[in-house]
Amino acid sequence: MTLSTVIVFVETLFVFQASPVAVSSDLMDGIYVATQNEIFHFSEDTVVETVSRAGNEMLSGITDIEFSGNWLYVLIGERKILRKFDRRLNYIGDIELMVRSSNLALSPDGDIWLFDEFSKKLAHYSSVGDPVEIMRISGRNAVLSDAVLIGFAEWHKVIDCLPIYDTAPKSIPYMDVPILWEKSEKVVIPSFEYNAKLKLFPTTRNVWISDGNIAYTQGDSIHICNYGTIEWKFFKKFPEHIVIFNSGLYAVSGKNLLKVGVKWQK
Numbered sequence: 001m002t003l004s005t006v007i008v009f010v011e012t013l014f015v016f017q018a019s020p021v022a023v024s025s026d027l028m029d030g031i032y033v034a035t036q037n038e039i040f041h042f043s044e045d046t047v048v049e050t051v052s053r054a055g056n057e058m059l060s061g062i063t064d065i066e067f068s069g070n071w072l073y074v075l076i077g078e079r080k081i082l083r084k085f086d087r088r089l090n091y092i093g094d095i096e097l098m099v100r101s102s103n104l105a106l107s108p109d110g111d112i113w114l115f116d117e118f119s120k121k122l123a124h125y126s127s128v129g130d131p132v133e134i135m136r137i138s139g140r141n142a143v144l145s146d147a148v149l150i151g152f153a154e155w156h157k158v159i160d161c162l163p164i165y166d167t168a169p170k171s172i173p174y175m176d177v178p179i180l181w182e183k184s185e186k187v188v189i190p191s192f193e194y195n196a197k198l199k200l201f202p203t204t205r206n207v208w209i210s211d212g213n214i215a216y217t218q219g220d221s222i223h224i225c226n227y228g229t230i231e232w233k234f235f236k237k238f239p240e241h242i243v244i245f246n247s248g249l250y251a252v253s254g255k256n257l258l259k260v261g262v263k264w265q266k
Helices: 139-143 153-159
Strands: 002-017 020-024 030-034 037-045 047-053 062-068 069-076 081-086 091-094 104-108 112-116 121-125 130-136 148-154 176-182 187-189 204-210 211-220 220-223 230-231 243-246 248-253 258-264
Touching: 002 037, 020 243, 030 062, 062 104, 069 104, 104 148, 112 148, 112 176, 148 153, 148 204, 153 211, 176 204, 204 243, 211 243, 230 258
Parallel strands: 020 062
Antiparallel strands: 002 258, 020 030, 030 037, 037 047, 062 069, 069 081, 081 091, 104 112, 112 121, 121 130, 148 176, 176 187, 204 211, 211 220, 220 230, 243 248, 248 258
């Protein structure tokens, strides 16, 4: 079933001094937004908490954030540190990592996954930071040069959603798996042990996974699987980061945090 959208409003909620590097849902009614040096918590479209310190140390070098359960995980990629905060942005402690990664993904059960773009390794940690396994990329996927980890999704839903160009998808078990996106080659691959990949149409600009929801940009539109399509004509630039809700989405474009309210129509 194809759904269309009626855009109710587009609102600039906040303009940051520095461009945000990541955004995550708080799994309630709000979102977290991180710049390299600060984290903001928005609830009911208002900033309710901010943090720029982890204990006695200033925050610096943030590359990604993800929220699960009652914990916000903050990745300091170059330093191989994962900082843990509670819902109210109180600092809990650090997890030392064995890999360097700029992107973080959390499985549905709260386990931590990272992709080391330099050594081509996918690292899996428990929710408390204990190492579980490290897998090295192999086979035909080893040629991917700039893949990034974008989240968890069921592979059959990825196949049904994305605009596949010329690669016959391989069937893998019905479970959530870590998904990597190779933007330059327009390729999406699941966890390494499956040795499967999808080649997307060249007009695909970006792919996102937001709390299991899959979205991509093609042409002048953002396609949100199982929801509908939004024609993006509000700003010259497409958003770098999005969070999807039933009522629409939050998007980061440059230094702007936007709220886009929509009604999904059959």
